Amino acid sequence: xxxxxxxxxxxxxxxxxxxxxxxxxxxxxxxxxxxxxxxxxxxxxxxxxxxxxxxxxxxxxxxxxxxxxxxxxxxxxxxxxxxxxxxxxxxxxxxxxxxxxxxxxxxxxxxxxxxxxxxxxxxxxxxxxxxxxxxxxxxxxxxxxxxxxxxxx
Numbered sequence: 137x138x139x140x141x142x143x144x145x146x147x148x149x150x151x152x153x154x155x156x157x158x159x160x161x162x163x164x165x166x167x168x169x170x171x172x173x174x175x176x177x178x179x180x181x182x183x184x185x186x187x188x189x190x191x192x193x194x195x196x197x198x199x200x201x202x203x204x205x206x207x208x209x210x211x212x213x214x215x216x217x218x219x220x221x222x223x224x225x226x227x228x229x230x231x232x233x234x235x236x237x238x239x240x241x242x243x244x245x246x247x248x249x250x251x252x253x254x255x256x257x258x259x260x261x262x263x264x265x266x267x268x269x270x271x272x273x274x275x276x277x278x279x280x281x282x283x284x285x286x287x288x289x
Contacts, residue, residue, distance in 0.1 A: 137243045138177055139208050142255040143201040144193065144238050145231040151188060151199075159230045162223055163188070169218050170203065175210020178249055179203035192252040202255050204244060208277050211241075237262050242271050 149156045163186055170176055180187045180202040192200045205211040214220055240259045244250055258271040267276035 138204050138206055138246055138248070139211060139241050140204045140244045140250045140255070140258075141202065141211060141239065141241045142250075142259055144198050144234070144259070145201075145227070146195065146198050146234060147230060148232055149230070156230045158226070159223065160188075162219070166218075166220050166223055169220065170214055173210065173214045173218065175206040176214070177204040177206060180252075190252070192256065200252070200255075202250065202252070204248075204250065208241065208274075212274075237273070239273060240271050241273065241276075243269075 147156055147159075151160055167179065167181070167186060170179060180190065180200065182189060187200055187202070190200055192198070203211075205214075215224065237259055240255070240262045242250075242258045261268070262271040262273070265271075267273060
């Protein structure tokens with residue numbers, strides 16, 4: 137089994153606003169590092185190389201990131217041990233805190249490319265039921281612990 141993840145965010149500003157330029161300008165580099173990272177399998181992207189124009193939810197301002205990794209440890213390494221961590225630490229400058237879950241993981245068969253509808257269902261399941269084998273966050277994976285010491289408040 138592989139692991140899929142969906143991460144959503146609502147920018148505080150339009151993506152062409154100078155106040156979010158540091159995020160937008162780093163996105164290609166962060167995505168390139170993800171694609172070269174051990175355990176990376178797939179990520180959602182359009183012709184531009186990112187998913188900024190993908191509208192997956194009713195709110196047209198929500199942006200999405202969806203990817204598949206061989207193991208959660210591979211994803212965890214990318215999130216907390218690469219330049220991604222520097223970008224993550226600045227998220228409060230660029231994104232509104234969401235009332236519901238903004239991140240979800242779930243198991244997928246090797247070779248399966250998740251759809252946005254599937255990802256939305258997993259996020260909704262996590263919101264309704266909390267962590268389960270169906271949809272979960274980092275806390276559901278007892279052997280994955282970097283997130284506890286590396287995450288930002």
